[in-house]
Amino acid sequence: MTRAIRQATARVPGSKSVTARALLIAALADGTTRLREPLVAADTVAFAEGVASLGLPVTRDAGVWTVTGDPGGPSAAAATVWCHDSGTAARFLPALAALGRGEYVVDASAQMRARPMGPLLDALRQLGVGVQAQEGDRLPLVVRGGRVSGGTVRLDAGVSSQYLTALCLAAPAMEKGLRIEIEDIVSVPYVELTLAMMRDFGVDATWEGSTIVVPPGTYQAREYRIEADASTASYFFAAAAVTGNTVVVPGLGRHCVQGDLRFATEVLASMGCRVEVGADEVAVTGPERLRSPGEVVMRDISDTMMTLAAIAPYADAPVRITDVANCRVKESDRIDAITTALGVCGITTRTGPDWLEIEPGQPHGGVVETRADHRIAMSMSVTGLRAAGIELDDPSCVAKTFPGFHEEFAALRTAWARS
Template structure:
């Protein structure tokens, strides 16, 4: 087992072509919608990673046939009914799977328990639980985090639900996908106007419509979903925009030329908004609002360490409830390279660049968080002696990350447990 990967700064610009993995966000939405649809659905260009494997396995345990004919495809065969599993659904630290399946479990006739690893059991789910209860669904989550038990009745009768989506847009997406399985039209509305990464709700609505649902926006903060469920469909999953940010940043840091096969404006995922900021490196703006491209913030924070001027990241408090507290993690790990390189100021992250001679080698803790590993690896493109601990955590969303960097000309040195 590889315990660490040390990155040797390249002696030349990184150049080449990389085939990005499919979007995790779209793949997990499509898997669930296909499982709720009657018929056979084909998903191509899909992501195969820890997160999507957790979703696929959970659906199989609820009676859905999920086949994997090749490394980038799923075939989902369903009668549109999810059945009571014989054991709790274990979802690792897959946030989309946990939130989406907690809502979908209301459509199961019988109790469904959902749990995850230790990190998942610290991730909040109380706002979603409260919204489900308002629809008359019996849900138990004693700690406000997983494990969760949903005592479904096969459908539900509620017609209006509000949700506090300030900490996660996934709550809204979960309720929207559930709503099409109701007995009557359902209005899904926000409490207030604060919402994390609104673009992901647009992804959800687009996917729902592809699978036959009728959903219409009602002003800026509500959606009306008609009953009737879903019908099978074929869907090609676009490449993962969050993954693209690492390659865009690697290109910027090395003055390279990396072909990822998609133009930035071809992505529908919100993290693609980071491209315009990365393109401005080393003159990124003094303040960056990360609220609508949350998974790109760690990438941008590493770039900021080499920017010409300091960068403050604002409206990023939601990063505290991801796979780890990413604000604290990025401040801590960047500051291993140079003291106070990055600091937390309440819920802002402030990165103040230093001259190259102030950087030092560092062993980077990753907190079992794929985004910390992948973003902090970018620092190794400029700073000698950067070692990424637990590099296999990238399997959550981008299993081929290290292979792809190597293919571009980056040299990595493995540290194995038996060598210590």
């Protein structure tokens, strides 16, 4: 008997990663840039407000954000840049502030104050930037902007590739450009995304071996469309995977610049899903029973680690996720957070410093501690598709990257039920 497959479309907002990079590039561009379909969420609004506080105007209208750039950097004589809970803003904006002509305080929430900043601060100091941290290598910071000559800098990006991206994005405004010698790195696709976007705006950096060279130059203002968020799309792809249905996500396609699309094209495909990548949409159809992919190395796509962990109980054998040590210093200790959440729902897990393993089983209801981490909330929502009674202690934390997540997820379930 042929299995009936139900199909529905999920609308995923613009990419957080692309929106943030585009905002910083536009802030240093010559002219006015229009960003179409940006992500409107707590993280990106915090980023836009931070750029504006540095004297680089950002106008936020429905569907379009307009940025008036200055290749010379921030013009404000003094400012307090409040990053809220945004790790991207807290890592990128100090590099932008360093190019300014004043003294700037960069601060954020208690959650962000707990996250390390050492490698970025060390790199800025190598470049002669005055940076003072009140708590060792943590926020709040005082950045004394000025003319940055550039040159050569060494950087450890083994905890976060955002340190590297911050330097790359700011480098064209430095007198000599920048040669970055990388000691270690995670999340390589995010750096490739950065360099690709820099090229889109007229600055062509080179990456050979462990060295990135960014020439001095000027970004050219333009109109730029933000593609859908591949990390957020992973929850909808995973929903299809565990229900055996089909989901179509517009705004992603074969020209997608985000590495996290590999969660669908590689990880879910290895679990028996049918994945179809079109010109401007991606469709995923789940199998009758998910196969275990065995061991999955997720160093480069670690933001989707919890998505895989959330559907792993429904696989036909244990799932082992490795090389994700950096997940312990995200919004939460994500290895501990997701395994604790699964444990509350009756699933057996094992963990180590940089790995976790999930046993197959049928989750039951329970109250999940989200730890103010949007990815815990969204991942465990997927688990709940086949487990009644899973509740989130703070469902509103999804506002960080997708304020309408729960409504869109509910609409997907309703569309499948009706089809």
